[in-house]
Amino acid sequence: MDGKPGLRERKKQRTHAAISEAAITLFLEHGFNQVSVAQVAEAAEVSKRTLFAYFPAKEDLVVHRLADHETESARVVRARPPRTTPLTALREHFLKGLRERDPITGLNDHPQILKLTRMILDTPSLVARMERFKAGAERALAEALRETADTPELTARLAAVQIVAVQWSLAQDNTARVTYGEPADERYAGAVADAEHAFALLANGLRHLPPRK
Amino acid sequence: MDGKPGLRERKKQRTHAAISEAAITLFLEHGFNQVSVAQVAEAAEVSKRTLFAYFPAKEDLVVHRLADHETESARVVRARPPRTTPLTALREHFLKGLRERDPITGLNDHPQILKLTRMILDTPSLVARMERFKAGAERALAEALRETADTPELTARLAAVQIVAVQWSLAQDNTARVTYGEPADERYAGAVADAEHAFALLANGLRHLPPRK
């Protein structure tokens, strides 16, 4: 598909990677707010102006790595096997993520990833930036539902926001526990049980929330 | 409860109101990003530093008016009549909001409110600020569910994020349509139908999303 990326293209990729690496290294060492973009630029041997040509905002130096995940749920729904409901496919995919300790599930305690996760959660501007990913994920998933599940627009959007919110909530819970010190392997069983519970709730609805006596 | 607010207290309230008013006026006239906080401070006849003593960030000049709504769902759940499920109480409350054209439902086309809404939705940093309200609403609602519905922690959190996400989605839809030019009174019937559908989905679950053939 791409026999010769061209020198220019390769150089761009290398610069992009260099900036990102320098940024993550510095951020992990001193904290996001303690490092200025000027310092990152200097460490990457690039001008501040160039840095902003590659990354539109300081926060993107960190979160651009999660860009692929934005459309992950949508892709899973589109690629689901025949006779499988979207929810089933998404549940299976999430459980697979837990098994594989995919950082997106929050169930990963490798020190590097743990530290990065903690930094993100402790930095309001980074959390805000993550929320925008959530919005993107909702849009993409709604689109996938509409197209592959013959679902009316409104239903697709409502289902999408519920699903994304629940996945996010599960991941946050795992992250919180692992961050608190619980080893991922110990948390695994509980994480699976919680995920099953969550997807069951999603499937069966909230009508069983008890009334006031 | 407060017989004598005291001169100091009253002055503070007046300053607060003056700054907020000056800000909204200027923002509506020229746009959020086109007006600097320095200009707002000058219009309110206050120093920049004082402005930041009253409002922690520029965005708060706009969104502080919605602060009350943050715990609205939680209050509704706590105050629900006997033998009423949380979901029923929330549905009734939302429908009442539609009837009364509560701006929080998106179903309000008064020019002032419409313009303000449009401005918020068109300004990324303001949208981000709104997301933080959403998070607060989720926490408060989860707490209310846990306490008044005898629901385990996880279930309460999951239910809360779903409910808040759906309400938000409904409001956004209404806002989009009204912003697009549809009069609120014309939209009303559709908004009610959509809300009923959304709460039914919330109650009954997503298990009926069709499989891939």
Next chain:
DNA sequence: ACTATATGTATACCAGGTGCAGAAATCTCC
């Protein structure tokens, strides 16, 4: 009226982000 305290101001400063003019590298075509 007098003093402790809360509130406001002026000024200087920092960091993220952008606009601009020109230098340097890359590509293209001969």
Next chain:
DNA sequence: GGAGATTTCTGCACCTGGTATACATATAGT
């Protein structure tokens, strides 16, 4: 392989949101 067009990088000045410091003013309580 070199000349010119094009893209990318750079340095610099500049704007804005937000904070620190040090000082002035107004209020509250006696």
